[in-house]
Amino acid sequence: MLHPTAIVAADAQLGEEVTVGPYAIIESDVVIGDGTVIYPHAIVLSGSRIGRQCKIFPGAVIGAEPQDLRYTGSPTIIEIGDRTTIREFATLNRGSHSHATQIGSDCLIMAYVHVAHDCRVGNHVVIANAVQLGGHVQIGDWVVLGGVAKVHQFCRIGKHAMVAADAMITKDVPPYALIGRDPVKVEGINRIGLQRRGFSPSEIEALEAFYSIAFFSGLNMSDGIAEYRRRFPSMDEIVAEVIEFVEQSERGVYR
Numbered sequence: 589m590l591h592p593t594a595i596v597a598a599d600a601q602l603g604e605e606v607t608v609g610p611y612a613i614i615e616s617d618v619v620i621g622d623g624t625v626i627y628p629h630a631i632v633l634s635g636s637r638i639g640r641q642c643k644i645f646p647g648a649v650i651g652a653e654p655q656d657l658r659y660t661g662s663p664t665i666i667e668i669g670d671r672t673t674i675r676e677f678a679t680l681n682r683g684s685h686s687h688a689t690q691i692g693s694d695c696l697i698m699a700y701v702h703v704a705h706d707c708r709v710g711n712h713v714v715i716a717n718a719v720q721l722g723g724h725v726q727i728g729d730w731v732v733l734g735g736v737a738k739v740h741q742f743c744r745i746g747k748h749a750m751v752a753a754d755a756m757i758t759k760d761v762p763p764y765a766l767i768g769r770d771p772v773k774v775e776g777i778n779r780i781g782l783q784r785r786g787f788s789p790s791e792i793e794a795l796e797a798f799y800s801i802a803f804f805s806g807l808n809m810s811d812g813i814a815e816y817r818r819r820f821p822s823m824d825e826i827v828a829e830v831i832e833f834v835e836q837s838e839r840g841v842y843r
Contacts, residue, residue: 591628603640618651621670635663635682639670639693647677654684654705656723669693669711681705684723692729710747728763730785746833748785750778760837763830764795767842774803774842794824802834803843809834 590596594608597615603622608614610628618632621640626632629646636651644650651666653659664683672695674680680697683689684705691703692711700718703709707721710729717735721727725739728747739745739757746763755769764782768775777795797820802812813831817823823831834841 594626609646615651633682635665637665637667639668639672641671642668643673645674645676645678645699648674649677649679650674652679652681654681654723656684656705659684659705664688664705667691669695673697675699675701675717678702698735704741716753730781732781743839744833744837746830748778748781750781757842759839760833760841762841763833764826765799765842772842774799791824791826794820794827795830798827798830809841809843 589605589607591608591610593610594612596608599616600614600618602620605623606620607625609626612626612628612630614632615634617634618636620638623641624638626644627646630644631649633651664687666680666682666689668691670693672691672693674697676699678697678699678701680703681689682705686706689703689705689707691709692713694711695709695713697715698717701715702720704721704723706724708726710727712730713727714732716733719733719736720738722739722741724742726744728745730748731745732750734751734753736754737751737757743757743760745761748763749761749765749767751757751761751767752769755767755772757772761767764777766775766778777799779792782792798816801816802809805812807815
């Protein structure tokens with residue numbers, strides 16, 4: 589399954605039925621799971637850990653040193669889950685301050701995306717063409733980032749959120765939110781996405797009630813949360829998750 593022009597280090601660990609295309613490069617200290625395809629001219633550098641049945645398309649560079657002036661050369665890794673696709677010319681860097689950059693399973697990372705050092709990307713995430721993630725960004729499960737969006741270092745994007753194309757994210761994005769741009773703000777909840785993923789009508793109604801009070805009533809965030817708690821003392825678990833995310837934010841959240 590290895591093309592004769594591919595360069596594969598002797599100690600690279602390749603699982604069963606791994607395919608490595610023409611002129612691809614796989615360095616030492618690399619682990620690649622069963623059934624993964626490394627397309628022509630892709631580069632997988634030392635410290636890369638790639639799961640099963642992934643696809644790494646031409647020109648992608650996995651596991652390069654972090655673009656961080658404070659990086660001291662310590663051994664770090666990048667971990668990619670199962671069935672994740674990395675499209676053309678994406679660049680995914682290893683960890684710098686932590687041991688690993690992490691990308692989950694069943695993700696689609698489109699062409700020219702950059703994932704910087706120490707990022708944490710969840711499962712089922714779609715990152716569209718040319719999105720740029722700064723260091724230490726955290727992205728929850730089922731997030732969708734529109735093309736050419738930029739995410740500032742240390743920002744968090746909560747699970748099931750959807751971010752508009754070309755948005756510049758400099759604060760935290762709350763879970764389940766739909767984010768528009770010009771200016772970047774919460775437009776509502778990601779209702780269509782939640783319906784497609786099987787959320788119940790009662791869960792969606794609870795989220796809409798919370799967002800209506802906490803985000804759109806004119807109250808500041810702490811007063812809005814207090815008002816929601818007063819009106820709905822038997823809080824839905826899904827709303828409690830959003831409140832916890834907001835209260836833990838160090839950068840502030842979009843409204």
